Amino acid sequence: MTDWTRRQIGGLAGGALLAVAAPHIVRGQGRAKVVVIGGGIGGATVARYLGDMKSIDVILIEPNSTHVTCFFSNLYLAGLRSLASLTFGLETLAEGHGITIIRDRAVAIDPAGRAVELRGGTRLSYDRLVVAPGIAFKFGEIEGYDEAAAKIMPHAWIAGPQSELLRRQLESMDDGGVFVIAAPPNPFRCPPAPYERASLAAYYFKQFKPKSKILILDAKDKFSGQELFQDAWSRHYPGMIEWLPSQFTGAIKAVDVAARSVVTEGETFRAAVANIIPAQKAGLIGEKAGLTDASGWCPVDPVTFESTLQPGIHVVGDSIIGGDMPKSAFSANSQAKACAFAIAASLTGSPQFPPHLFNSCYTFLAPDDAFTNALTFAPEGGRIKTVKMFISKVGESAEVRRRTAHHAVGWYSAFTADVFGGGS
Amino acid sequence: MKRERAAAVLSRAKGLAAEIRWFLGISLSATLLFPESAAPADVSQGAQIAATCASCHDQTGGGQAIPPIAALDEQAIVKAMLAFRASESPSLVMHAVALSLSDDEVAATARFLADRANAGRQP
Numbered sequence: 001m002t003d004w005t006r007r008q009i010g011g012l013a014g015g016a017l018l019a020v021a022a023p024h025i026v027r028g029q030g031r032a033k034v035v036v037i038g039g040g041i042g043g044a045t046v047a048r049y050l051g052d053m054k055s056i057d058v059i060l061i062e063p064n065s066t067h068v069t070c071f072f073s074n075l076y077l078a079g080l081r082s083l084a085s086l087t088f089g090l091e092t093l094a095e096g097h098g099i100t101i102i103r104d105r106a107v108a109i110d111p112a113g114r115a116v117e118l119r120g121g122t123r124l125s126y127d128r129l130v131v132a133p134g135i136a137f138k139f140g141e142i143e144g145y146d147e148a149a150a151k152i153m154p155h156a157w158i159a160g161p162q163s164e165l166l167r168r169q170l171e172s173m174d175d176g177g178v179f180v181i182a183a184p185p186n187p188f189r190c191p192p193a194p195y196e197r198a199s200l201a202a203y204y205f206k207q208f209k210p211k212s213k214i215l216i217l218d219a220k221d222k223f224s225g226q227e228l229f230q231d232a233w234s235r236h237y238p239g240m241i242e243w244l245p246s247q248f249t250g251a252i253k254a255v256d257v258a259a260r261s262v263v264t265e266g267e268t269f270r271a272a273v274a275n276i277i278p279a280q281k282a283g284l285i286g287e288k289a290g291l292t293d294a295s296g297w298c299p300v301d302p303v304t305f306e307s308t309l310q311p312g313i314h315v316v317g318d319s320i321i322g323g324d325m326p327k328s329a330f331s332a333n334s335q336a337k338a339c340a341f342a343i344a345a346s347l348t349g350s351p352q353f354p355p356h357l358f359n360s361c362y363t364f365l366a367p368d369d370a371f372t373n374a375l376t377f378a379p380e381g382g383r384i385k386t387v388k389m390f391i392s393k394v395g396e397s398a399e400v401r402r403r404t405a406h407h408a409v410g411w412y413s414a415f416t417a418d419v420f421g422g423g424s
Numbered sequence: 425m426k427r428e429r430a431a432a433v434l435s436r437a438k439g440l441a442a443e444i445r446w447f448l449g450i451s452l453s454a455t456l457l458f459p460e461s462a463a464p465a466d467v468s469q470g471a472q473i474a475a476t477c478a479s480c481h482d483q484t485g486g487g488q489a490i491p492p493i494a495a496l497d498e499q500a501i502v503k504a505m506l507a508f509r510a511s512e513s514p515s516l517v518m519h520a521v522a523l524s525l526s527d528d529e530v531a532a533t534a535r536f537l538a539d540r541a542n543a544g545r546q547p
Contacts, residue, residue: 049475053467330479333479334476334479337472337475337476341467341472341475344467350467351467351468351469353469353472353473356473356476356524356525356529358476358479358520358521358524360479360480360517360520372516372517373516374516374517374519374520374521375520376520376521376523376524378524387524388520388523388524389520390512390516390519390520391516392516406488406489407489407490409488409489410487410488410489410490411480411489411490413482413487413488414478414479414480414481414482414483414487414490415479415480417482417483417484418478418479418483
């Protein structure tokens, strides 16, 4: 007969208590390991904040050595910033925040085996996985628009070579040409950005190609910040920007790359430069790993950002769905911090508090005229709900708008340091 | 007060670690559970909310245009947050943030930021 001693019973009880306090340690595996797929805004922020905790091993998988921010890339298109000023290396995350960075691409996830397979053949095990794959495009929804067509009619919706291509095309465009922007259906990355792009392209044309026009062919009938944009267009660029909602055109059906034309239900528009921003979905690894639902996006728990489809895998950033947060860099950063603290609580027993989720975007109408919004969110009924929303108003003084533009530049500097490492 | 509460939580947690060590009858070092040098720098409520501040405010105390908060004392932060809560001017963003935080959360965040600033000033 087994003789249970107090020490043995105590050991079991202690083990149970320890399992609550620090579930990873009781499994006897030493430090917990978190693998993060994607070194964009969401992935880099999760990695940085988990790394700073110094109690978890963090491995970041990213094929590119640098990240070019989509936010502020419209300033680059207008010749107001260099692409280099929007480009960030991941080395500070490795050197200053204790993160192991693997330059490779994740090609498969084994949720049952808790492992990630890399293109180079490496198989990495994890205790928790964070997937931050950003967006992918629904090529094929516009007939004739695919990856090859994007090399002639750029989307420039993932910053980098596509932004450079569009910039070159705008620079070489003859004065008097028509720049067509095809704005995508909801939901998509950075809701005000197609209209910011039109504003800043108009600023560029006004200086260098004043007879040129901008035509926005929209898949929607209204858009984010519409009143603010239309007010600015009439003040800064009268007669230069035309916006055609879906109800007028029947939306874009096809493109003809050779003819540089964009075909809607009722009309064909010739473009000197065409910027086709396609409908979007979660980044491809999300779909491959069974993290997406019928919407094409990844549903998550709004407190921990753990996938509701694949336990043990968290998703942050543009690829998630299930609430009011817009797909923006600020949202991704805010979600990533909540996610990092939730993972730490789960793996090390650290305290967890209700997340505070925020979004704030600065949008340029001209170099010295910007508007901002500020939104707060809270989890409610399994979704992320807007609690408060504030936005700049039409009719604000030029001084207020100048100050907002100035704040935007300061924000960019602090935000990118927060994401890619800097400060402490 | 949040600091006392946080200290109490830590104390309870350390007590738990000690109890477990006794239960197990092995030398389970407290540093395994709550390592001093490798511990999370701070995962208190104040630290978690203050992470939000870093999305806009330069953590090194520098930065352009957006005022640095790294060197402010506790009372100055609380006073500023209450003023932001009361008015949309001068910052929509800070108005939204201040409205989303309870008095206790503002106090915890201010205390964390002030403590971090003080720690940074130690020789």
